[in-house]
Amino acid sequence: MNQYDKAMSAAEQQCAQSGSRLTEKRKHILSGLLKSEKALSAYELVDFCKNEYNESIPAMSVYRILDFLQSERLVHKLSTANKYVACSHITCKHEHEVPQFLICSECQHVEEIGISKSLIETLQKNAKKVGFELVSPQLEINAICHTCLDKT
Amino acid sequence: MNQYDKAMSAAEQQCAQSGSRLTEKRKHILSGLLKSEKALSAYELVDFCKNEYNESIPAMSVYRILDFLQSERLVHKLSTANKYVACSHITCKHEHEVPQFLICSECQHVEEIGISKSLIETLQKNAKKVGFELVSPQLEINAICHTCLDKT
DNA sequence: TATGATATGATACAACATAACATTTTTGGG
DNA sequence: CCCAAAAATGTTATGTTGTATCATATCATA
Ligand SMILES: [Zn+2]
Ligand SMILES: [Zn+2]
Ligand SMILES: [Zn+2]
Ligand SMILES: [Zn+2]
Numbered sequence: 001m002n003q004y005d006k007a008m009s010a011a012e013q014q015c016a017q018s019g020s021r022l023t024e025k026r027k028h029i030l031s032g033l034l035k036s037e038k039a040l041s042a043y044e045l046v047d048f049c050k051n052e053y054n055e056s057i058p059a060m061s062v063y064r065i066l067d068f069l070q071s072e073r074l075v076h077k078l079s080t081a082n083k084y085v086a087c088s089h090i091t092c093k094h095e096h097e098v099p100q101f102l103i104c105s106e107c108q109h110v111e112e113i114g115i116s117k118s119l120i121e122t123l124q125k126n127a128k129k130v131g132f133e134l135v136s137p138q139l140e141i142n143a144i145c146h147t148c149l150d151k152t
Numbered sequence: 153m154n155q156y157d158k159a160m161s162a163a164e165q166q167c168a169q170s171g172s173r174l175t176e177k178r179k180h181i182l183s184g185l186l187k188s189e190k191a192l193s194a195y196e197l198v199d200f201c202k203n204e205y206n207e208s209i210p211a212m213s214v215y216r217i218l219d220f221l222q223s224e225r226l227v228h229k230l231s232t233a234n235k236y237v238a239c240s241h242i243t244c245k246h247e248h249e250v251p252q253f254l255i256c257s258e259c260q261h262v263e264e265i266g267i268s269k270s271l272i273e274t275l276q277k278n279a280k281k282v283g284f285e286l287v288s289p290q291l292e293i294n295a296i297c298h299t300c301l302d303k304t
Numbered sequence: 305t306a307t308g309a310t311a312t313g314a315t316a317c318a319a320c321a322t323a324a325c326a327t328t329t330t331t332g333g334g
Numbered sequence: 335c336c337c338a339a340a341a342a343t344g345t346t347a348t349g350t351t352g353t354a355t356c357a358t359a360t361c362a363t364a
Pocket of ligand 2 (some may be wrong): 146
């Protein structure tokens, strides 16, 4: 079974476990994010569903579906880019760490990596010094991927 | 001289030094950010100028002015919030470090702090591992300020 | 004062996102 | 199986953020 099928099947399991339904439309949106392997906007996902499945999903519904997928921890929102990306750890058993996203400013390719406990603690300590408490943090870093760097 | 006046005067100096002009409108936008002490959207700055100076600046101009102020390193854009904030180090002589912003999700209060060299190096190393180069990074962390935390 | 460069205005529109209410689909108890 | 409640999706309108383009005004300086 390839990575895509594994992810879809893990997503089914995740939803079954939490007692929610992974409908066709929700699957299509998730598949768009999984197949593209990059961050997509809600409207790009509308286009994807039109092109790939000849299915017209209104933007409103796509946003709702993205909310659902986020609540199931299958998808993350990248606030700096106003785009959405499939979680890289859908197939993993382990608890989801505080995520860090490296986002290529050129091609929107995204890598999701965990942040080490010690790094989190450092950030937390620094925040506290200036009167802030981290709640459910997430780091988004704009960078250039090596593929795009080589092209220039 | 209070902090606000110091900042405006330092901004004048900065622009003089780089041979650019800090016009009235540019001053008004900057003053909006300095006085509010929180992150504001371009459209909120339009309102500020209307209320404070009875001056109608089109949104287009506000965006241009914000671009200018960013190029002079007087203002930062917070991409996660789609808002803008005055640099906390306008009056400082030292080089501007890689900035980290703690943004209160409740009240939009922002603290800008520098990131230590060693932390940057850690981030850079982690990025390299997954094929990314940081260019001009900036960390934005959504958190809750203690004032808002106490209210709840 | 003429000229070019810089700054601002006006208008239109693109892209991202939500509010409010209607309709359809699913589900589970009687 | 049927119905009512809950969940999912559709429709329409609108709000928010941001850019493109072309026009006009202001400033510097020769
Ligand atoms: Zn994830
Ligand atoms: Zn790239
Ligand atoms: Zn700064
Ligand atoms: Zn606050």
